[in-house]
Structures are given as C-alpha cells and as structure tokens.
Amino acid sequence: MAWASLRKSNPMPDLDGLWSPIRLTLELAAVTTVALLIIGTPIAWWLARSKARWKEVVAAVVALPLVLPPTVLGFYLLVAMGPDGPGGWIAGLWGERSLAFTFEGLVIGSVFYSMPFVVQPIRNAFEAFGDRPMEVAATLHASPWDAFWSVAVPLARPGFLTGAVLGFAHTVGEFGVVLMIGGNIPGETKVLSVAIYDYVETLRWTEAHILAGGLLVFAFVVILTMTLIEKRIGRPQP
C-alpha cells in the first residue's frame, strides 16, 4: 500500500548533493577532535594526578553528556549561544548576533558533547602508569613540562589514539545536539545524520541508503580499530 507508493515516488537520486554533508561532517569531526585533544589533555592530566577531593565533581561534569539527553544539552547550548548568552557576546566580536546555526557553534557543541569520550581514555592511560615514570624522569633532570612530553604522552599513546578515534566517531554520529543548535543549513550546518533524516523525510531512499550504509561501514571500522588498539594496550610494549 503506502509502502509501494513510497518506493514509486522515489525521484532520481541526486548523488552530487551527498558530498556537501559528508565533507561538512568530516570537517566538523576533525576540528572537534583536534580541539578536544588540546582542551581534554590537560583536563585528563589534572583528573589523573590531582589529589583534590572535588576532582570527581569535575569528572562528573565532564561525563554529563554520557547520560544527558542530547536535546537537553542542545537546549542549554542554544540558550548559551543565542544573542542574550555568552555565545552571542563572542559572536558580536566579529559582528554576528549569535553562535547558534553556525559552523563555529556546531564545533563548540560537539566539543561539549564528545568531551567524555576523549577525556576518559586519556585519563585512564595517565593513571595506568602511575607516578613512577614521572619521578624517574625528574631524577634524570627532566623538568615537569619536558617529562610530560617525553614520558607521559608516549606512555599514554594508546589512550590518545582511543580518545581521538572515539571523539571523531562520536562527533560524526551526533544528531540531537546538532539539530537543536545547528538546524539544517546546507553547507553550513547540515551534517550527515541530519541529511539522512532529511532524505528519509523527503522519501529519497537511494541517498539515505548510501549515507546510512557508509556510516554503518564507518562504525564497524571504528569498533574494529578500537579493539585492535585495546589489544595493543594489553600487550607489553615493544
């Protein structure tokens, strides 16, 4: 019945239109991952090394997006980025009214949304090797900054890899937050997950199939990569 008519009504697939959301999504995920590594690493280091009693409170705040419905996070971010929020003030620096419905806004939203997926593995990796390697480095005349780069980062490399892969993948798959703060502006904020939703809404099944299938393969590769990285962690390092 309706199913058959749906299929019949499928217009000619517009394959060129697929590239815009794919490129935009990859750009968003790449920028977000880089931003998360820069912001998340010091947070992970502090969480792993600090003896402050309230550090778990900070850890809980970082982990919030794990349980918070994306629409709730998106709603608050929308308010914060709007003309009356801090985001609006920042946007005012370059003459805009708001950060919402912009690529920059999406990056900020994604950073919040994917933060726990990057911070947690890096923190775990920092905690795993304990204080000893840093103490050894100090007795060998390495300053804390030097020791961080020459010892802590190389030792935590599997954690960084896991964090980067998870952060990237999670940003690619984000939907609720994007819809709340980014909307659906082609070439600006229309990412893959939103595009798939759109294609289904407008009954363009071929395009939806291509994108959904692509993301399926992508997710599989991510999981496989992760498992292989985990195995590397388990093995004694060469």
Add this chain to the structure above:
Amino acid sequence: MTDGQPILDAAFAGRIGSFDLNIAFQAPLSGVTALFGASGCGKTTILRCIAGLHRLPGRLTVGSRPWQDDTQGLFRPPHKRRVGYVFQEASLFPHLSVRRNLDYGARRAPRDNGDRPAIAFDQVVDLLRIEHLLDRAPAKLSGGERQRVAVGRALLSEPRLLLMDEPLSALDRSTKDEILSYFELLHQELNIPILYVSHDIAEVTRLADRLVILSRGGKVAEGPVGDILERLDLQPLTGRFEAGVMLTTQVKAQDAAFNLTRLDLNGQTLTIPAVDAAIGETVRLRIRARDVSLALQPPTGISIRNVLAGTVVEVREEPGTAYAETLIDVGGGRLRSRITREAVADLKLAPGLPIHAMIKSITFDRRSLS
C-alpha cells in the same frame, strides 16, 4: 667525620603513615653510606626526601649547596638536584630502547664546564657489561639486566650523589650476587658517593663504609661499618642470623699447590681460597657470628683451618632463648661468636678469658682488591 670534607647534612621530621619520622644524620660525600633498618622504618622516605620526590619539613645540604631549608622557604625541585636514583624496580622507560633510556639522563645532565661529560657512555656500558643490550627493549631484559641498565642510566645523568633504594630486593639470590660485584666495581672505578638503603645486613656489610641504623623513624646509631657491627647492643637491629664483623687483613702468601691465599691479621694467619691479589695488598673479610665457635685449648685434629687466639671482651646472653653473643678480641680486630648459653656456662666465659676462635666460613670483600 673529618673536617673540611664535603658532607651531606640532612634533618627531616614529619608524619609518614602510622608513625613520626624524626631523623638527623650526616654522611661524607665519598664512599658508600648505608641506611639500614627493617622494612617500613622510613629509610625509603628519607631517600625520597633527599631526591626531592617527597617533601617533609626539614633541612638538607649537599656539599656547599642547600637543597632544602624551610626557614628560608627553599626547596630545590627534584629535576634541579644532581642526584641519581636507582629504584627498587628498575623502572626503565618501556617506550624507549636501552640505549635511549641511558641517553635520557645523559642528554639532560647539567654540564659544569659546558663540554665533556664526567662519565663517558662507553665507560659505563663497559663497566656494567650492557653493550649487547643497547638496542633491546626493556621488556626483553632479565631482572638483573634491567637493574644494571637503571644504574647506568642514573650514572650517566652525572649525579653528585647516587641514591639506591634496595636495588637488589626484587632479584633472586644469584642475580643479587652478580649485581653486587658490579656495585663493588662501580665503587672502585667511579668516584661517586652512594647512599644505599637496605634491610639486608649481608649486602650492607659487603658494600658500605658507613652505616646509619634506623628504627621506627628514628636514628639508632651511625658510624663506620666495622664499629657498628661489633656493638652487641645493636644486635636485635643488625640481625642475628647474618650478624658478623669485618676484619682488615694483608696478603702474606699465595699457596699455588693448594690454591689458597694466606692472610696476615696482626701476626696471626688466616687462610682463604685463593684470591687474585699481590703480597701486601689489603683484603677485607666478613665473618658471621654463627660461623665462629670457641675453644679453651687450641684444637687439634680438626678440619677447620682458621683458628685465632684472643680474649673474651664481652658476653651478652639473650634471656628466653638458647643463645648468647660474645665479642672476642683477636688482636687487629674483633670477632663475634654466637653460641649457646649452655656453652657460656660450661666454658665459664667471662671478659678477660683467653680463648681460641674457630672460623668455619669467611666471605671476603672483592672491592678491597684493586
């Protein structure tokens, strides 16, 4: 301690775990000073405080340089202290090859005169016999090899003071002996003062020149190894089974036919399995109290080769046990003998009594042979 000689001067007080640590001691910046005491007496904490890895209220001066002085709010961070630290576990960097582990400290070592390192890479590699390991990963080394690399890494960072925290405790008996002989070599070849933490009296007497004895966070005694080991009152701390003394002797003759070396101790002779040493050279011996028996007359017809004539200096019975400790002056040194209280009564041992000490076993200190 002689005046004018550079020393380490340390005083720390503070709470660690379940007890208060309060200790002040000095050590010459030459030779090996051992911090000796039971597990959990605070030895490691003191070493960590000296390295700056742990901070307790106190004061620390190394040579002419103050490293910590709370009255002036001075605390030199660990990476600016010229110490080498050898941890209980080798703690090599797993992501670096042996060569790059060794280079890590060497590349960052502060250079006084801006040019040549005081300790050459090749010299250390040669001394510790680790050349064949250079391109391996730490995970592929045995425990003893790892510890040798860790010592080499510490040495190449050009420390003014080498701190060793029970570096042998994670190793088995034979590996321990092997590494100890490397330490002895080190002591001979390189002029770096060592502060050595251990709870093993055999290890300490073999290596150390001076001893600081600790118990429950405080200092009980300090002084030259020989003096400390002769003190029967410290015996509960210096241990019963391994307790003993050091004797300094000179090589008198080599007996090629029986493969023996004869040593002179103030006119009396001791015979040990041949050691490679020239006539007149000094050999330091360690004799355990449990290896010394006593006789009133010079014994005849026995297999024991080493019998020294002497006089009883002190007898200390251990109430509630079968044992007594005695101190015998044999001229040129003192021996400790661990015998039963019944023997003390039978032989009527008392200070001043002439006695013959029969020595079953002697270990000698290879370090004293150059």
